[in-house]
Amino acid sequence: MSDEDPPITLYRLQACPYCERVVRTLDDLDLEYTSRFVEPMHSERDVVKRVAGSRPVPAIVDERTGVTMSESANVVDYLESTYGDGAAAGGAD
């Protein structure tokens, strides 16, 4: 929304364990992110389909790398391989 927004946007569902798993990884890697909450009903998730191509959450959009991805295992792997090992940890600027 503003220029200072973190480059990572996480589409999530309240109380969804797969989403919490991604949140834990983001926190572990010290990455800043914006949370966008959507509805439990798949049919109510057009915004996720538009940005990620399908409606499941969690889904992330990483503007820094241009990557859009869903499925928590994929997302966790992506985050760890991109930002793990201290390579860019905390580099949310």
Add this chain to the structure above:
Amino acid sequence: MVDFEVVSLPATDHVAEGDEAPDFTRPLVNAEFWEDASLSELTADGPVCLVFHPMDGSFPATYIWNELRDRELGDHCTVVGVSISTPYAHKRLIEERNMDFDLFSDPANGVAEAYGVAHDLDGMAGVAEARPATFLIDADRTVQYAWVAEEWPDFPPYDDLEREIRALAD
């Protein structure tokens, strides 16, 4: 409209014209999702009409948003609501009223308290919400126009509000 019982609300020391509008961050709900947003993020883009309304589902909430929608006030400035209702309820209201306005969710009523417009609801133990109120806030976050309900129920003076919005934004 038929006459109905109108109760006077007590005087309140609310945010007034010329004051700096208190900034706040709350989930901001649109037709598709919600995310935390601050008032100052909205005013950075221009004037904002902040509309405190009773909880979603109450008839004043329905009437207020029907009227603001029909006047197309969003063509002139950012019109944004705030009530104690949850993001889920806000999404329903946006859908049912078929409106383009976003709504802040403030279940603990802290925003209404900061603006001096909190209203303890008689007969609903433990529930406080905002009394109907509108604040027209410029890009410097200064309040240019304020209206706060003095009766219950009460509705914004729509003609005055529209005139003030057009004078500030157009």
